[in-house]
Amino acid sequence: MKKVTGLFATAILAGGLLAGCVSEEGAAGNESTKSNSGGGDDGEVKIAVVPKLIGIPYFNASEAGAIKAGKDLGVEVVYTGPTEPDAAQQVKVIEDLISQNVDVLAVAPNDAASLSPVLKKAKDQGIIVMDWDTPADQSLVELSVHQIDDEAYGRHIAQSLVEQMGTEEGQIAILTGGLSAANLNTWIDAAKKELEENYPGIQLVTDKIATDEKQQVAYQKTLDLIKSNPDLKGIMAFSTPAPLGAAQAIQEKGLQDKIAVVGTALPKDSSPYLEDGALDVAILWEPDKLGYLTVALAKDLVEGEKPENGQNVEGVGEIELWEDGKTVIMGPPTDFTKENAADYDF
Structure with missing residues (x-):
């Protein structure tokens, strides 16, 4: 059983806005807004x-x-x-x-x-x-x-995954938005460094998996991961659609108590998955x-x-x-x- 302890905000920033809010003119295609x-x-x-x-x-x-x-x-x-x-x-x-x-x-x-x-x-x-x-x-x-701070952020995500897994041993996977995105790669590198230095019992089952910034792709890739790796215990997902797609797959398969998921997602989008434990923590700004x-x-x-x-x-x-x-x-x-x-x- 994975450990669900409920991480609290490292820093609760004031303010907020409606998710999905766009300017009145609306961004469409490559036209200027x-x-x-x-x-x-x-x-x-x-x-x-x-x-x-x-x-x-x-x-x-x-x-x-x-x-x-x-x-x-x-x-x-x-x-x-x-x-x-x-x-x-x-x-x-x-x-x-x-x-x-x-x-x-x-x-x-x-x-x-x-x-x-x-x-x-x-x-x-x-x-x-x-x-x-x-x-x-x-x-x-x-x-x-x-x-x-990119280094601190990536390390924090790795630490959060291990905490939610409830063990310092086991197989994990990493989802990302795009393979060339510099910020995502920096966070992933920092997360991997944290695991290598402090959690040698954690095993990465495959290279980072691109999801093209699409929830549906992340969902399908996670289903593939689950099928190929029956002992999978955790997923780190980088880019805001990726954690949602991973959580969607976990929810569908009823694996909330077996596979921990943390990632970079917005709270409003994450709520349905946080509620039932398919997504353990969404970590963003x-x-x-x-x-x-x-x-x-x-x-x-x-x-x-x-x-x-x-x-x-x-x-x-x-x-x-x-x-x-x-x-x-x-x-x-x-x-x-x-x-x-x-x-x-x-």
């Missing part, structure tokens, strides 16, 4: 925020935060991205934004290397380049906005605040202002600036459990 926060007058600061893809709850929530920041701060926000987690599609989106002569381009790359040429083009044309959510080529960006912070820092850059360590960003809270003067950490993650998920409205 604009917030006419300042009326669209000539000379208005124009900030483009490009997610890995549009249309999933996580990036919808980030969009809502970015659009709100645009309205609060009096800048025009363009939030647009590909409809699939595809680097080639993302390059096309960025090319279009360059032609619009935006002031700032903040991107969450699907594949950092594939985006480097187009980001260099933007920089050469005088556009301020940032990354958010996922790091791009650090030689090209003015700021790199991170949700959390508040994505609306990440979108808000990205726009707020972008506006500051246009005005010649750099972030400071310990700076309090209104609507977000206190941020951390690393010694490189470029890496910004929004804050620690939150553990969403059966006991507290209903306290969050996103």
